[in-house]
Amino acid sequence: MTRNILDEIGQTPIVPLQQIGRGLPVPIYVKCEHLNPGGSVKDRIALAIVEDAEKRGTLKPGMTIIEATAGNTGMGLALVAAARGYKLVCVMPKKDERRQAARIGARGGAGAGDAERGAESSAQFSTGCGAIGKRRGLVFGRSIQESGQCTHS
Incomplete structure (x- = not known):
């Protein structure tokens, strides 16, 4: 039994690819990251x-996490934020807003589409995310570098 859902992140099966690896001198395996608790390959x-943000002291209890995403990172952050007690706002392009907002909302996050932010380009998208962050919390953003290592791009 798991004490915390976050303990299960990364505990996904490793499966041999029997057909693709046939005839090769070494076995080929895949790690099924899509089977993480949040259903996202970006949960880890x-x-x-x-x-990392908690360890560095940039993310503290009561803060809101803001992420410019319309994909799997938002899904993973929704799970982690809910489990750790943070609020999450995902700023997303209008074209992805309805579908992803519903999925992220089901995991405890909130979506703020570009209708609110007026984001037409990636620069405006990031600017909109930063504007929300200044008012409400910590912005992670794209191509994040945490502790000198790129963890997301």
């Missing part, structure tokens, strides 16, 4: 980002 990255 989201946990690393949050743990």
